[in-house]
Structures are given as structure tokens and as C-alpha cells.
Amino acid sequence: MIETLAVPLQSGLVDAAVAPAYWLLELWYGLLTQLYYLTGLELLDPTYRFMHRAILMGLCIGVMAPLIGTFLVHRQLALIGDALAHTAFAGVAIGLFLNAAFDFGVSPYLTAVVVAVVAALLIELISEATDAYNDVSMAIVLSTGFALGSTLISINAGGLAVGVNQYLFGNLSTVSPSDAVVLLALFVVIVATVAVTRNQLLYVTFDETAAAVSGISVEWYNRVMVMLTALVVVGAMQIMGVILVAAMLVVPVAGATQLSRSFTESIFVSVALAELAVLIGIGAAYYGGATGGPVIVLVAVAIYVVAVALGRLQTALGEETTPELGAIDGESAEAPSD
């Protein structure tokens, strides 16, 4: 399977298909270069194209991670991101192993996508069979993935061990143009899927049984959800690292929950908080000479703490008066349609 993925990837056909993404990338470089001349920020120096790519990826992650995370957190499935990240690590290791052993030249992120999606479906099918998402099976999947990844890497030690930190903790400076293109593709798939199925996803998240009664195939949408989670995790892994990637699914959402009243609002607020964390985090990491992912997470947590405080303040100050409960209007109660 991996072989068949790897071969066409280097063919001209795919190059043509992803050409628009590279064109977008060029546009982005131009945009940030303009911004550099306007602001003089060293961070945006056009000779550091990798920083331009890192910022673009960070911004994409800031949209898609809380977007999916909002649905996961409110179903109390926050852990699944962590489990999938660790299996994605196994996918990375498989990719690196194949490259070293057989000279495939496949991007480890592609093998990570495949492995994480398969693991996601596995978790979902197990939960359907046992009728519950349980901590234990999640923990088993998580440890298996991580152990498998570590084993493969240690077998191939030497050249490989050097490259592994980048996957564990993320790295702003190793984002290649092709990695950025993969992420852009994931971004489009994820955002488009959520945009189309938002009604169904919301209903299933809020009230699974009522959703099933209303004719929504709950199992099907659960599968879509875990697969999207797998894609987000792999996409975000590059900058955030395996160990911290789940934080982006959870922390901004937790912050938004404190501040929002409606579900729609909470999605936009969580994206805004995540983008704030990404931009401040990348900036701080650049000037402080630190690794990007962990700094972004620390900033996100700080924002969360502020959100909690603001939320409390909001409740304390704006103690709303309870409106009068209206009378029940039996007369105009809707008669059944046809």
C-alpha cells in the first residue's frame, strides 16, 4: 500500500495536481516579504523562507485543530487526539524505516497519514463493537503506536535517531515546501468536510440518541470524525510534535468554552485563541531560540488561564436577570404536517 502511494507521488501527474498549492506557497512568500518590508520584523526576513512556511502551517493548524477539537472535547473524546498522535509516530517510523531500508523516498508524513487513519478506524470499530470509547483501549492503542515507532527507529539507529526529535517535539525550521503542500491539502479536506457535515456533526456531538432517531447515521459520522482527527494530528505534528499535538485540539477549545454562549461562537473563538497562541508562540520561539511546539502550547495554556479568569468575571458582572418563562401556547402548537 505504501509502495503504491510512494511511486505515483513522484510522477508528473501528481506534480501537476499539486501545482496550484505551490503557486499558493509562492504567493504567501510574496505576501510575507511585503510584510517584512513594511514592518522590518527579522522573523519575516525573505531569506528565511522556512519561517514563512512555518507561519503558514501554524495558521492552518490554528484553524483545523480547534475546529475538530470542538467536536471532540464536547464528546469527552479529548484523549483520542493523543492516541492518534502516538500511532502517527509509528507511521513516521515506518516511513523512515522504509526509506532507509529500501530507499523509497516517501515522505514520512504520508505513511503517518495512512497509519493514523487506519488506527482511527480501528479505535472507532472497537468502540462500536464494545459500545463505548474506553480509556483502556485508547491507552493500549497509544502505547502500541509509540512502542512500535520507537522499536523501528532503534532498529535503524544511527542516522535515524538524529531525525526523531523533530517528530517528537516538532520543528519550525525543517518544514519543506512539499510538507507545506501536504498540510495545505489536509487543511482543505478537513475544513471542507466539516463545512459540509456541520449539521450532522453538531447533532451527533450534542445528543447521539436523538441524532440516531432523526435518521442520522451516527456510526458513519463518528468514523468521519475520527478520520478527520487523524488527519489533523498528522498535519499539526510537524510543528507541534507528537507529544504536544493533542494540546492544540483541546486547550483553545477549553478556553473558548469559558467565553462563548453559542456553539458557533465557540468555534470561532477557539480558532481565534489558537491563532493567537500560534503567532505569539512562533514569535517567542524564534526570538528566544526555543522549539516552536512547546512554546505555542505554553502560550495557549496562558491564554486559557486568562479565558477562565475572563469567563468568571463575565459571570460575576453580567449576572443576567432571568427572563419570564412564557406561557405554554397549546392552541398554536403545531399540528402534525401531512
Next chain:
Amino acid sequence: MSAPTHSGAGVETEAAEPIVELADVAFGYTATPVVEDVSIRIDPGEYVAVVGPNGSGKSTLLKLALGLVRPDEGDARLFGEPAHRFDAGERVGYVAQRAGASDEMPITVREVVKMGRFPHVGFGRLSKRDWEIVDDALATVGMAAFADRRVTRLSGGQRQRAFIARALAGEADLLVLDEPTVGVDAESVEAFYDLLAALNDDGITVVLIEHDLTAVTDHAERVVCLNREVYFDGPTVAFVESDALARAFGTAAALVGERR
């Protein structure tokens, strides 16, 4: 009520297409059946309460009727179709004891009621007409002033009204409620039953599970008393006079009866 009064002892009344029809249904999550030999027919416009001790299979009975689980034996039909294949979800409104979402989920009353329109709009957006229906449903249950409140911050009674509004927004013909008044204060319970009665008068079929037997005898027209098997099925008046309760609940029930 123009709907045929149910005659209990399995005598079929010829009427319009039954809303729910269970024929010799048996179901168990394990080898032990949770319900057995259950045959029930519910016609349009009826107001049916399902009672029984804890673990008597009441919720399972509703799941069978709604097609959420498939019977091991027998036949479950909803609006004339096999229940598990029934897909005109907008015809059924479902109100559970409490929704599964976390208490922290930010979602407004209006967003919950909006879900009633989802079976009608699919992947699309709600039209102006859909929003009017949503707002009408909110007004009907007296919750218009609460439209922008977070559902999770409402009282139990207010929350249940919101869920009823969701069913109304779906223009459901059948309202199924699983212990809807658990954790709802006494005053709201009264209002809640008034609402159900008004909806039933307008022709909506109501099926509910209720643990509060007083509420059942005060409001429902027909009682199904269940403890794995059907112990009683007939008009409420006949139920009160029968010994079905004592048989179904065993001796513990006698105490419950006395206390009330």
C-alpha cells in the same frame, strides 16, 4: 379523542396505519431477554405511558420501537416500515432524561431547537422559513425569551421544554419521551404535562416512560405496564383498578402505591 380506545387484550382495532407496531418482540443484550413476547400497537393520536420497575425493559422497548436496536425475534415497525430501516427521522421527536453532551458545552436554546430542522435541510442551510418554524416552536413552549441562553445553564424543566421545542421544530408526528421529568421541579412538571396534553390534543402521538405513577394516572390515556413482558395494556382507568402494578412491581410496589 377520536383515536380508537385500545382494548388491551390483544384485540386489533382497524384504524389508520399504526404509528408503532411491535409483534411478538423479544430482545436481549445478552442471552437473557430484556423484553419478551411484547406485542403493542400504537395508533395516531394516542397518549401512552409505559410504566414498570427499574430494569423492566422500558427504555429497551422504546429503542426497539424507534429502531435503535433490532429485535432478536418478532417484528418492530415504525410508521409501517421496519423500525431499523425507518429513515423519515423528522416524523419522530425524541426527548431523553438528559442529553449526552458535557455540561460545559456552549450551545444556545435556539441552536438546540434548530437541530429539529436538520432532517429537513440535510447538508444545506436553514432557510428563512426554517428559522420561522424554529422561533414558532420556541414560542409554543414559552421559551422565546430564553432563545439565546446556554442550554446547559437552564433548569431541568426549561431544558425539557427546549427539547420538546426541538421535536416541534421537526414537525414530528410522534413524540417519544424517556423519563422526561427526572430532576425537574414539581411546578415545572405540571407545566410540562400541560404542554404534552396540548400537543396531544393537536394530534401528536405521545409515548412516554414515566416513573411517577401519579403523573401517569393523571395524564395518560393508556398505560402499558411492563416487566420483561407486558403485564397490562389498556385505558388508564382500568389500570388503576387492576392489580397489574402489584404483579409487575412485586411487593415493593405496594409500598409505592400506598405512599401516593
